[in-house]
Amino acid sequence: AQSVSQHNHHVILSEAASLELGCNYSYGGTVNLFWYVQYPGQHLQLLLKYFSGDPLVKGIKGFEAEFIKSKFSFNLRKPSVQWSDTAEYFCAVNSGNTPLVFGKGTRLSVIA
C-alpha cells in the first residue's frame, strides 16, 4: 500500500523567508504526485501536480515542487513566503486510477 510522509508537522517562518516542505512516498512504481493547500476554515485546493516529464513542476501562487525519483521525494518550495500563505499543506500520491493517499499535512504559519 502507498503511504506518504510529511516530515514537518508545523513550520513557522517570517515573511520573505524561503520555504521547503518535505514529502516522501513509499511506492516503487509509476506515481502521480500532488500538493494541496487548505486555508483556515476552507476546503483543499490543488497547488500543483506531477505526472511525467520535467521533474520540476510549477504551480499557482509561486509554488513549485521537484520530483526526485531516486529519493521518492516531492518537496514543495517557495522562494519568498507571504502572510497569506499561512495554511495547511498536504502532499498526496496515487498510481493510475487508485484513490489519492494523503500525508498528515504540514501547518505553515507566516509571521510578520
Add this chain to the structure above:
Amino acid sequence: DAGITQSPRHKVTETGTPVTLRCHQTENHRYMYWYRQDPEHGLRLIHYSYGVKDTDKGEVSDGYSVSRSKTEDFLLTLESATSSQTSVYFCAIRGPDFNYGYTFGSGTRLTVV
C-alpha cells in the same frame, strides 16, 4: 468550488443515530470520494465510487456505508453514529482522466454527542 456541493455544512447528532451526508456534483464525473479529516491523521479515505452503483472501501470504512444511485449524488451514511466519527467530512470528484487532480467540496463538520 463550483460543481460540487455538500450538505449539510454542520450537523450535531446523538450517539447511536443514523446520519446521512450528501455530495452533489454537476460535472458528470465518474469518480467520487469521501474522506474524513482529523488533526492527528490528516485525510483518510472512507469510500469511493467509480460509477453508478460501483463503490469500494477505503482505509477507514468500518461504520460507514455509501450509495450512488445516480451520477450526480454520492451519499455517505453513518449507520449508528459514535463519538469517534466526530470529524470533518470532505467529498471530492475527479475529472475524466487519472491525470486530473481532485476537486473538493466545502466539507461537513459532524459532531456526535
